[in-house]
Amino acid sequence: MKYKEFDPDRFDAVILAGGFSFGDYLRAGSVAANSDTMAKVKEMVNSGKKVLGICNGFQILVESNLLEGGLLPNLNMRFISKWIYLKIVKETALTKGLKGKVIKLPIAHAEGRYYHDNPQRASELAVFQYTNNLGEVDEKSNPNGSLLNIAGISNEEGNVIGLMPHPERASFPLISPDGSSDGLMLLRSFLR
Amino acid sequence: MRLSLSTYEMELVRKQIGREPLESEWKVIDALWSEHCSYKSSKIFLRTFPTGGENVIMGIEDWQDAGAVDLGDGLALVLKVESHNHPSAIDPFNGAATGVGGIIRDIVSKGAKPIALLDMIRVGDLGSERNRWLLKGIISGIGFYGNSIGVPVVGGELSFDESYNDNPLVDVACAGIVKKDKIIPSVVKKSGLKLVLVGLTGIDGLGGASFASRKLSGEDEIGAVQIADPFAGKIIIDATLEVSDKVEAIKDLGGGGLAVAVTEMANGLGANIKLENVPLRVKEMTPEDIIVSETQERMLFAVEEGNVQSVCKSFEYYEYPCAVIGEITEDKIIRFTFEGKEIVSLPSELLLSPPLYMWGTSTERRGMKPRIAVEIGQAIRKVLTHPDMVSKEWAYSQFDYEVGISTVIKPGEADASLVKLPNGKFLALKGDANPELCLYNSYECGKAIFAEVYRNLATVGSIGVAAVDHLQFGDPRRPEVYQDFVNSVRGISEASKVLNVPIVGGKVSFYNENLRGEAIKPTPLIVMAGISEKFFRPKIDEDQYIVLLGITKDQLAGSLYHKLFGGEEETPNEILYEDLITSKFVTQLIREGKVEFVKDISKGGIIGSLWPIIVKGYSVSLNIDSIIGASRVESKLFSENGGRFILLTQNLEEIISRSRDNGIFSSQIGKVKGREKIGLSLNDKFLDLTEEVDKYYNFLEGMQ
Numbered sequence: 001m002k003y004k005e006f007d008p009d010r011f012d013a014v015i016l017a018g019g020f021s022f023g024d025y026l027r028a029g030s031v032a033a034n035s036d037t038m039a040k041v042k043e044m045v046n047s048g049k050k051v052l053g054i055c056n057g058f059q060i061l062v063e064s065n066l067l068e069g070g071l072l073p074n075l076n077m078r079f080i081s082k083w084i085y086l087k088i089v090k091e092t093a094l095t096k097g098l099k100g101k102v103i104k105l106p107i108a109h110a111e112g113r114y115y116h117d118n119p120q121r122a123s124e125l126a127v128f129q130y131t132n133n134l135g136e137v138d139e140k141s142n143p144n145g146s147l148l149n150i151a152g153i154s155n156e157e158g159n160v161i162g163l164m165p166h167p168e169r170a171s172f173p174l175i176s177p178d179g180s181s182d183g184l185m186l187l188r189s190f191l192r
Numbered sequence: 193m194r195l196s197l198s199t200y201e202m203e204l205v206r207k208q209i210g211r212e213p214l215e216s217e218w219k220v221i222d223a224l225w226s227e228h229c230s231y232k233s234s235k236i237f238l239r240t241f242p243t244g245g246e247n248v249i250m251g252i253e254d255w256q257d258a259g260a261v262d263l264g265d266g267l268a269l270v271l272k273v274e275s276h277n278h279p280s281a282i283d284p285f286n287g288a289a290t291g292v293g294g295i296i297r298d299i300v301s302k303g304a305k306p307i308a309l310l311d312m313i314r315v316g317d318l319g320s321e322r323n324r325w326l327l328k329g330i331i332s333g334i335g336f337y338g339n340s341i342g343v344p345v346v347g348g349e350l351s352f353d354e355s356y357n358d359n360p361l362v363d364v365a366c367a368g369i370v371k372k373d374k375i376i377p378s379v380v381k382k383s384g385l386k387l388v389l390v391g392l393t394g395i396d397g398l399g400g401a402s403f404a405s406r407k408l409s410g411e412d413e414i415g416a417v418q419i420a421d422p423f424a425g426k427i428i429i430d431a432t433l434e435v436s437d438k439v440e441a442i443k444d445l446g447g448g449g450l451a452v453a454v455t456e457m458a459n460g461l462g463a464n465i466k467l468e469n470v471p472l473r474v475k476e477m478t479p480e481d482i483i484v485s486e487t488q489e490r491m492l493f494a495v496e497e498g499n500v501q502s503v504c505k506s507f508e509y510y511e512y513p514c515a516v517i518g519e520i521t522e523d524k525i526i527r528f529t530f531e532g533k534e535i536v537s538l539p540s541e542l543l544l545s546p547p548l549y550m551w552g553t554s555t556e557r558r559g560m561k562p563r564i565a566v567e568i569g570q571a572i573r574k575v576l577t578h579p580d581m582v583s584k585e586w587a588y589s590q591f592d593y594e595v596g597i598s599t600v601i602k603p604g605e606a607d608a609s610l611v612k613l614p615n616g617k618f619l620a621l622k623g624d625a626n627p628e629l630c631l632y633n634s635y636e637c638g639k640a641i642f643a644e645v646y647r648n649l650a651t652v653g654s655i656g657v658a659a660v661d662h663l664q665f666g667d668p669r670r671p672e673v674y675q676d677f678v679n680s681v682r683g684i685s686e687a688s689k690v691l692n693v694p695i696v697g698g699k700v701s702f703y704n705e706n707l708r709g710e711a712i713k714p715t716p717l718i719v720m721a722g723i724s725e726k727f728f729r730p731k732i733d734e735d736q737y738i739v740l741l742g743i744t745k746d747q748l749a750g751s752l753y754h755k756l757f758g759g760e761e762e763t764p765n766e767i768l769y770e771d772l773i774t775s776k777f778v779t780q781l782i783r784e785g786k787v788e789f790v791k792d793i794s795k796g797g798i799i800g801s802l803w804p805i806i807v808k809g810y811s812v813s814l815n816i817d818s819i820i821g822a823s824r825v826e827s828k829l830f831s832e833n834g835g836r837f838i839l840l841t842q843n844l845e846e847i848i849s850r851s852r853d854n855g856i857f858s859s860q861i862g863k864v865k866g867r868e869k870i871g872l873s874l875n876d877k878f879l880d881l882t883e884e885v886d887k888y889y890n891f892l893e894g895m896q
Contacts, residue, residue, distance in 0.1 A: 004509070019595075020340040023423025079335045079590045108339070108592040169594045174612060174727055177602065 008040040013050035013190070016041070016057025018108070018166060028071065028111040029059030038064050050093045051160045052190055055109055058152065058162030067153055067162050068125060069116035075145030079110040083177055084143055086151050086165060087131045092158040095127060096189040102135035103182035105165035107143060107151075112164040114146040114153070128152035128163050161190075195222045201547065208542050216480040216535045220526075223448035223484055224455055225546040227702055232546045233668040234700040237681045245694035247657060250302075250375060258298050258368075259696025260375055261658040263723065265615040268372045270304040273365040273623070273660045273719045275701050279418065280362040284329025288362050289337040289420035293488050295366040296343060297444035300429050301491065303376040303436035304368030307596060308611050309338055311348040311364045312623045312717060313587075316357030318579060324895055326360050333420070334364070335590040340422035341429065345591035346599050347609035349623060352579045355713045358706040363662050365623055365719040369614065379459035380441045380494045383522040387454065387463065388500060390431070390507050390514045391424065391445075391490030393482055394473035424489035427510045432491055435503045441494040449485045451536075453492045454518075455526050455543045462540060465518035467530040479530035494520060553678055554671035558631055560749065563759035568825060569879050572872070575752055575796050575830065576803055576884045579891065583807070586892035606730050607648040607792050608722070620654035620722040624794075627713035629750030629832075632763050634676040634714050637750070638683020639766040643834045645720040646691050647792040650775035651837070652730075653782035654722030659688065661698040661718050666711020668702045676714035677702075683766075684716065690768040693720060728782050730789040732808050737844045738862040741774050741851060742836030743821040744798065744828055752796050753830035770835030770856075777854050778837055786847060789840035797830035798861070799872075801838050805864055806872060806881055807888050813873045814862040821857075840864060 008014075021032035032038060038060065045051055045066055053061040061067045074080055083106045088098045116122035128151040132141045142149045144164075152163025167183030170176055195218060197205075205213060205221055213221065227233060243251035243259075249268050250260040258272035276291030292309065299306045311334050316323040338345050343366070396419045432442065443453045450470070454463050467479045473487065495503050504514035521527075526543060528536040566574070575581065588603035600618060601610035608622035624645040630637035646656045661684055666673045677700075688695050704712040747764035748754045754761055781787045791801045798819065802812050819828040841847055844860055851858035865873075871881040 002509075019342055020423070020426075023340055023421070023426075025423065078332070079339060079592070081589050081592050081594065106594050108594060110339075166594070169597050172597065174600055175594075175597055177605075177729075179729075 003035070003037045006037050006040060008044045014041055014044060016053040016060055018055030018057060021056055021060060024056070029056060029063040032060045033063035042066065045160055048159060050190065052094060053162035054166055054168065055164055058164055059111060061160060061162045066160050067155060069114055069122060069153065071111050072113040072115050073111050074113055080143055081108040082106065082143060084165065085131050085133050085141065086128045087135045087137070088127065089129055090127045090154065092127055092154045092161050094161045094186050094190045096192060098185065098189065102131060104178070104180055105167055105170045105183055107165045109164055112146070113144045114150040116147060119147060122147055122150060125153040126150045127154050127161060128165070196226055197222050201225060204547060205542070209538065216483065217538055219480055219484050220451040220536050220538065221543065223451045224543040226448065228447045229452050230546040231700055233549045233551060233702060234663065234677065235548050236550055237678055238698065240681070241685055241695040242688045243695055248694050248696060249372065251694065251696050258302055259658065259660060260302065261696060262372060263613070263615070263617070266372050267615055268370050268375060269619070269658065269721055270299050270302045270368040270370060271365070271658055271660050271719070271721055272298045272697055273363060273662045274298070274699055275361060275363045275662055275664065277359060277361050277664070277701055277704055280326070280330055281359055284326045285333040286419050288330040288333035290418045290488050291362055291364050292334055292337040293420055293422065293425045294444065294446050295364045296341065296425065297428060297491065299366045299368035300432050301376065301378060301442040301444045302368065302370060303374050303433065303442070304370035305433060306343045306366050306368045306429070307598065308367045308621055309343050309345045309364060310621055310623050310719060311345055312625065313348065313350050314356045314361040314715065315352060316360070317354045318352060318895065320357065323357060330360065330362055331587050331590050337420050337422045337425065339592040341426045342595050344593045344595045344599055345588065346593055346611055347603045347621060350584045350587050353627060353713060359704045359712055361664055361704070361715060363623065363717055365660065367619065367621060367721055374436065376436050376439065376442050378441055378443050379457055380461065380520050383461055383520045385440055385494040385520045386497055386500050386516050387465065387518045387520065388493040388495050388503055388514060389470060389490060389517045390428070390512060392471050392473040392487065392513055393485050393490065394487040395477060395481060395485065396487055398481060398485055418486050418488045421489050427512050428489055428491055431506045431510060431512065434506045438499040438503050439493040439495050443492045445490040445492060447486065449483065451483045455540060457492060457494060458520055458526065458540055460524065460540050460544065462521035462523040462525045463518055463527065464521055465528045467528055467535065469515050469517045471513035471515050479528065479535045483528055483536065551668050551674040552671045553675040555675065556672060560760055561758035564757045566757050568829070571753060571757065571826065572799055572879060573884055574756055575799060576881065577887050578752055578756065580752065581796055581800060581803060582888050582891040584892065600727065601652055601729065607651040608654070610652050610728070618654065618724045618727065620649040620652050620724060622648040623717055623719040624648065625715050625717035626750065627715045628755050630676060630680060630714040630716065632749050635679035635683040636763055636765055638680035638716060639687045639768060640764065640834055641716060641718050642684050642687030642691065643766050643768055643771040644792065644794050645718045646693065647771055647775050647837065649720060649722035650778045651790040651792055652724070653726055653728040653779050654724040655779055656691065656693040656720045656722045658696045659693050659718055659720040661695055661716060662701065663698065664701045664704055664712065664715040664717065666703065666705050670711070673711050680714065680716040684718065687768055691772055726783050732789050732805050732810065732840060732864065734810065734864055734866050736788060736840040736842060736864045737860050738812070738864065739839045739841060739844065739847055739858055740798070740819060740836065740861045741839065741856055741858050742770060743857050744819050744831055744836065745833045746822045746824055746827040746831065747833045748827055748831055751830055751832040752800070753826060764833035766834045773854060774835055774837060774856055777851065777856055781839070781847065786843045787839045787841045791838050793836040793838065794832055797832050798838070799829045802872065806870065807885050809867050809870060811865040811869045811871050811873065812862055813865055816875050818859045818861045820859055
């Protein structure tokens with residue numbers, strides 16, 4: 001859908017996809033956050049509709065203050081494209097009945113290091129954490145230096161969720177390196 | 193701004209037009225007659241490439257921006273390769289990024305959607321801080337552009353040799369998909385069409401085509417480098433594909449800027465361009481600079497008058513500048529005016545017909561370095577820890593290889609990448625070069641690289657359907673350089689014929705030298721696309737048998753072993769028919785699900801081909817005596833002669849017997865063992881490679 005034609009009243013939920021909105025010039029997501037389109041997304045949030053931000057979408061939600069914290073440049077200052085393991089640590093619209101599960105998704109970003117000035121608050125908001133294949137949170141499994149290995153968070157109500165990994169890219173067995181489709185599980189939960 | 197025209201060429205121009213050209217006209221001639229745009233030193237030979245074939249929709253002879261082949265189901269594949277060597281030597285980040293932007297626009301200008309990129313990078317010795325700076329800049333530049341624009345980099349090569357000190361090679365290839373009957377030409381056939389330019393013109397990349405067609409001067413040439421703007425590039429892709437139905441021709445503005453794009457699009461007809469109508473990024477640019485500026489993210493369309501408004505509407509939606517700057521005329525004169533004043537007025541014919549050269553060639557062979565004695569275990573360690581053999585994850589993890597959700601076999605997983613196509617088939621892509629072999633015999637090398645890339649596609653179950661070439665050398669006026677160029681063209685042509693893969697496009701880049709005036713190693717490069725019907729994902733597992741197909745020969749010259757340890761060695765001769773039948777056999781086995789992993793034998797020889805198994809944490813047992821052919825142990829282990837594969841399989845007997853039926857030598861040479869130890873057991877003597885595997889994963893990652 002073209003962003004200028006977006007009419008919030010026609011939809012029950014919106015997904016902000018990944019992809020360098022406005023070239024990510026200035027700071028990832030910052031130009032998009034100030035667009036008319038995001039003002040409409042805010043209306044949807046306020047009326048309790050579901051909003052999911054993936055990768056650049058997450059960055060836009062943070063820049064729009066629809067989610068707390070910030071997304072800083074990766075600790076190694078490079079773009080990172082990689083398949084990683086995540087643990088689901090909270091139930092939200094995206095993760096209904098999935099708490100505790102370990103899933104495999106790809107990441108692809110340069111600015112994905114989650115930061116919050118209150119770690120206690122951050123751990124309450126966290127929905128996904130980077131882990132090893134056994135679901136253990138360790139430093140080695142943290143690809144970008146995120147606070148508490150946080151890969152995705154939600155707002156307090158749980159209707160706005162953002163994550164750096166890409167569930168849509170892990171939804172086709174042919175494309176996943178091990179034939180899994182964990183991402184589809186999340187997207188199905190979101191649509192339910 | 194410096195010109196690259198010779199005195200002879202300037203004389204020729206004066207004679208043909210009967211007057212002294214204006215300075216602005218010299219600049220236009222300089223761009224059109226540059227090696228970069230005119231192929232004046234190579235065209236005579238390029239014309240001999242086998243470019244035809246049942247499946248070819250658009251080949252080299254059409255002189256279009258890219259080649260195209262029929263994929264069936266109404267779809268066509270568009271393929272193109274380009275380099276950005278000189279700009280990357282000065283400003284690696286922008287040089288590499290604009291290389292990606294340029295190749296993507298070449299694909300888009302055919303009306304095709306770009307679906308995959310490859311990048312083949314060659315830099316000098318990483319011991320030098322400058323080379324590390326170049327490499328980091330090049331990789332992040334490619335990532336910056338490709339990632340933002342949403343075209344996945346699905347594979348490539350990263351290779352090191354000191355001959356690329358000062359002059360790195362940055363080659364990018366792009367594949368695109370278009371409906372067969374919707375391919376847009378780059379040239380017009382009639383006058384009266386309006387010329388529509390989109391994008392802003394600025395002061396970057398002034399005289400870039402000429403800059404790319406001479407040696408690096410060591411002076412400040414930053415003004416000739418273009419600056420990348422991927423967001424604008426993304427708008428160009430989306431909007432161009434939207435309007436492609438409404439335009440008669442599309443041309444990307446690349447080397448030589450407007451001068452070249454307008455002249456080439458007019459293709460012998462004339463054009464009137466009003467420079468005051470060109471949307472500018474900076475005020476007060478001189479008309480001369482507007483003509484030759486190579487600012488990126490611009491596109492030229494030839495449009496019927498009635499469609500102009502609707503074409504511009506698509507760009508204006510994104511607030512992207514779109515302007516009518518002139519029209520195609522009958523009079524065969526390329527004319528640029530500024531507010532009524534004539535700036536350039538030259539015959540099309542003159543601009544499109546530079547003198548073509550056949551430079552002198554020699555038949556001299558280059559000498560080989562004296563042999564350094566080395567024990568086998570030590571040689572294995574040295575070969576496996578050469579930077580060419582280490583993990584390239586540091587590089588490809590900076591590329592978004594998943595965007596588009598179609599990358600089946602990802603970078604680093606196999607010898608070629610595999611991408612899912614909209615018609616359910618799979619596209620295999622790979623690029624290969626072998627400068628070390630070309631150094632000793634560029635004819636055999638031409639055949640060998642073509643055969644290698646063909647085998648690489650076979651390892652993922654695909655048969656090659658189209659190739660593009662990139663021929664990179666030093667100064668063509670030097671006989672030893674021109675010899676390499678001509679011979680490699682011959683070798684590539686021959687391989688294209690035997691393997692039946694047409695060459696549908698290509699590029700030539702001369703004047704690649706270091707600051708001391710020494711040429712790079714001859715680096716012709718082939719990029720090939722293949723098609724397979726069946727999904728394949730390679731799998732390595734304990735207890736698989738390792739089967740070798742083909743004959744190993746005492747032909748070490750040009751191998752990595754030879755590069756490291758020298759010696760007077762024989763050069764491999766590529767027996768193309770062996771490549772053909774073994775590759776077909778391998779794809780048949782993959783289709784039937786009889787093999788789980790296939791690796792072609794090239795860099796590092798058999799040892800190099802076992803390396804991907806060992807780095808996964810397995811040990812491998814190898815029985816040297818069952819390697820058929822070569823008599824010397826070092827040849828058995830390290831020879832890089834063609835026509836060979838290793839297969840991992842559970843169906844040992846069947847494969848051995850079927851290969852006999854097909855007239856192919858085969859033998860079981862070893863087995864994949866457990867993960868308790870990491871290394872290689874050679875005739876039962878175990879060589880621990882834990883340290884080498886560590887280096888494999890950490891070499892580039894640890895680079896400061």
